[in-house]
Amino acid sequence: MNKKSIRDVDVKGKRVFCRVDFNVPMKDGQITDETRIRAALPTIQYLMEKGAKVILASHFGRPKGQVVEEMRLTPVAKRLGELLGKNVAKTDEAYGPEVQAAIAEMNEGDVLVLENVRFYPGEEKNDSALAKEFAALADLYVNDAFGAAHRAHASTAGIAEYIPAVSGLLMEKEIEVLGKALSNPERPFTAIIGGAKVKDKIGVIRNLLDKVDNLIIGGGLAYTFVKAQGYEIGKSLCEDDKLDLAKEFMQMAKEKGVNFYMPVDVVVGDDFSENANTQEVDIDAIPSDWEGMDIGPKTREIYADVIRNSKLVIWNGPMGVFEMNKFANGTKAVAEALAESTDTYSVIGGGDSAAAVEKFGLADKMSHISTGGGASLEFMEGKELPGVVRLNDK
Ligand SMILES: Nc1ncnc2c1ncn2[C@@H]1O[C@H](COP(=O)(O)OP(=O)(O)OP(=O)(O)O)[C@@H](O)[C@H]1O
Ligand SMILES: O=C(O)[C@H](O)COP(=O)(O)O
Numbered sequence: 001m002n003k004k005s006i007r008d009v010d011v012k013g014k015r016v017f018c019r020v021d022f023n024v025p026m027k028d029g030q031i032t033d034e035t036r037i038r039a040a041l042p043t044i045q046y047l048m049e050k051g052a053k054v055i056l057a058s059h060f061g062r063p064k065g066q067v068v069e070e071m072r073l074t075p076v077a078k079r080l081g082e083l084l085g086k087n088v089a090k091t092d093e094a095y096g097p098e099v100q101a102a103i104a105e106m107n108e109g110d111v112l113v114l115e116n117v118r119f120y121p122g123e124e125k126n127d128s129a130l131a132k133e134f135a136a137l138a139d140l141y142v143n144d145a146f147g148a149a150h151r152a153h154a155s156t157a158g159i160a161e162y163i164p165a166v167s168g169l170l171m172e173k174e175i176e177v178l179g180k181a182l183s184n185p186e187r188p189f190t191a192i193i194g195g196a197k198v199k200d201k202i203g204v205i206r207n208l209l210d211k212v213d214n215l216i217i218g219g220g221l222a223y224t225f226v227k228a229q230g231y232e233i234g235k236s237l238c239e240d241d242k243l244d245l246a247k248e249f250m251q252m253a254k255e256k257g258v259n260f261y262m263p264v265d266v267v268v269g270d271d272f273s274e275n276a277n278t279q280e281v282d283i284d285a286i287p288s289d290w291e292g293m294d295i296g297p298k299t300r301e302i303y304a305d306v307i308r309n310s311k312l313v314i315w316n317g318p319m320g321v322f323e324m325n326k327f328a329n330g331t332k333a334v335a336e337a338l339a340e341s342t343d344t345y346s347v348i349g350g351g352d353s354a355a356a357v358e359k360f361g362l363a364d365k366m367s368h369i370s371t372g373g374g375a376s377l378e379f380m381e382g383k384e385l386p387g388v389v390r391l392n393d394k
Contacts, residue, residue, distance in 0.1 A: 001175050003391040004166040006043065006142055011052040013108055017138035018047065018168065019155050019387075021147035021371060022058035022076045025355050027323075029070070031079055033355035036147065039371045041083060043144045043168035044111065048084075051108040055138055056080075057094060057117050057155050059148060065121030077113035088113060094120065094155075095133040103137060117155045124153050131158030144168025146175075147351070147371045149387030150378040160390035167391050170371065175388065177368050178379050181347055186311035187213055192303070192334060193377075194219025195317025195352060198239045200374050205249050207381035209258050214306050216261040218295050218319035218330060225250065225262050226292075231284050234268065236292035261306060265296030267320065267327060274324045294320025295330035303330075304337035313338060316349040316377050322356045331356045339365035349376030 020040040025032045040056075047054045061071045074090055081088035089106075091099050094114040102112055117123045122130030131154040135141070141163050143149070148156050149171065159165070191212045193201055198221050208215060217225055220237035227233045228246035253260035264283050268290040269276030280296045281287070295303070307313055315338065319330035331353075338346045339362045346366045348357055350373030357363050370376040379385060 001167065001172055002394050003388065004394050005172050006046060006166055006168060008394065009140065009164070009166055011047055011050045011140060014052050014139040015055060015103060015106070015137065016047055016052040016140045016142055017055050017057060017134060017159065017163070018043065018142040019145045019148070020056055020058050021145040022056075022073060023060050023147060023351060024076065025351055026075070029075055031075060033351070033358055034079060035354050035358065035369065036351065036371050037076065037080055037083060039170050040144055040168075043142065043170055044084070046169060047142070048109045048111065053103065053106040053108060054111045055103060055114065056111065057114045057134065058145065059118040059123070059155075060116045061118070063116065063118050065118065065124065067119045071116055071119075073113055073116050080111070080113065084111065086111065091115060095130070095137060099137060117153075122154055124151070126152050126154050126158045128158060128161075130154040132162055134159045135162035138163060141165040142168045143387050143391060144170045145387065146171045147373065147375050149372065149385040150375040150383070152386035156387040157390050165391045167388070171388070174370055174372060174376070175379070178347065178370065178376060181312060181345060181368070182380055185211070186345060188310045189312045190214040190216060190306060190310040190314075192216040192218065192313065192315040193317055194221055194319045195350065195373075196220040196237060197317075197374070198224055198237065198242065201317065201377065202239070202242050202245060204377045204381050206252070207383070209249065209252050209256050211380070212258060214259045214261065214310065215253060216303055216306060218263065218303070218334075219317050221317065222263050222295075223292050226283060232286050232288055233292060234286045234288050234290045236286065259306075261302065263295045263299040264302065265298045266292045267294040267296055267330070269293045269327070272321070274326060276326070278326055293324075294327040300330055300333035304333055307334065307337040307344065308341050310341070310344050312345045314347045314349065314376070314380055315353055316373055318352050318356050322352075322359070332360050335360050335362050338362075347376070349373050
């Protein structure tokens with residue numbers, strides 16, 4: 001990467017505003033997967049060892065510019081303290097007098113976690129006033145939040161206009177590994193896209209169609225495509241305003257000679273819960289008041305086969321509601337096929353996909369687990385990441 005990193009600057013005694021991605025999966029206030037916290041440790045420890053005052057900022061969830069009690073970063077700060085074996089301070093604001101006072105108390109090597117930056121409406125608007133408030137807290141900006149690097153927000157991009165800005169070690173590593181895989185992809189090259197953020201992910205498909213040989217669709221995303229083909233999808237997740245786009249992509253895939261795989265059967269539930277009754281049905285037989293929760297057994301076989309015959313696979317987003325055991329088989333089948341295919345370079349992107357691979361005990365069988373979901377996809381599409389472009393050049 002042609003951007004400066006923390007290794008290129010002197011951080012001793014400096015107040016460093018370090019943007020990390022602590023947007024970890026959480027249930028009932030408990031962190032269910034701490035991959036992203038662990039992934040940020042090398043940068044945090046480096047800064048501590050070099051005598052910086054480490055001010056950590058992150059978003060968590062999508063609180064839409066308001067304080068949402070369950071989205072405070074308090075549990076994350078506590079876990080970070082345990083992992084570092086050190087007292088980590090936490091403020092209930094992300095800027096302002098309380099934060100200024102806490103920073104004034106810091107010694108070299110100390111760590112402070114700010115409150116969720118998305119509690120402020122200016123964050124996602126990349127408001128310059130908020131970016132200046134963040135910049136006023138520090139002498140140096142470090143962006144290590146690869147997972148949020150596709151967002152042009154005040155703490156990921158705006159702040160870099162006002163103080164020297166460099167990348168962290170995780171950011172540097174992600175870009176190097178993903179860039180290498182993409183620069184001359186081994187073929188067949190397969191992308192597997194699932195998960196629930198239909199709006200975010202459907203757009204990336206257009207660009208992926210220019211790059212991949214096979215495109216596999218699963219998870220909640222699949223039902224917009226299933227409906228676009230004219231099938232009943234019952235209560236399954238769907239973005240009706242994206243139906244035309246879905247049709248267009250299927251047509252484009254045909255024209256470009258990309259093999260486009262959609263579920264041929266699914267597991268449906270009569271409720272979005274672990275206690276739901278379930279049925280395995282063909283794709284043209286989804287009952288009108290049931291919801292598609294996972295890919296079915298025939299689909300699992302087909303997808304596993306494509307994976308086994310691929311040389312490079314990028315996977316973003318689970319195939320079903322894997323947090324519920326009943327609906328985890330599709331995601332598990334994909335993870336197992338990747339784990340078995342020792343000839344296949346596998347890149348896993350996304351908080352939930354990484355959590356799934358971890359849950360199945362297969363994390364060490366993957367070639368690279370990226371901390372970025374949307375970010376890794378946008379990078380793989382060849383887009384410039386706003387969190388990277390604004391960093392200082394070497
Ligand atoms: N058929 C489905 N219906 C509803 N939700 C689904 C379905 N399949 C998967 N999901 C849900 O999708 C969620 C993950 O989607 P998401 O798009 O956030 O993926 P991700 O890999 O974590 O990417 P990112 O890191 O960008 O968030 C999981 O919580 C899972 O339960
Ligand atoms: O989970 C992610 O992909 C990142 O933390 C970004 O979160 P966002 O999609 O809410 O911007």
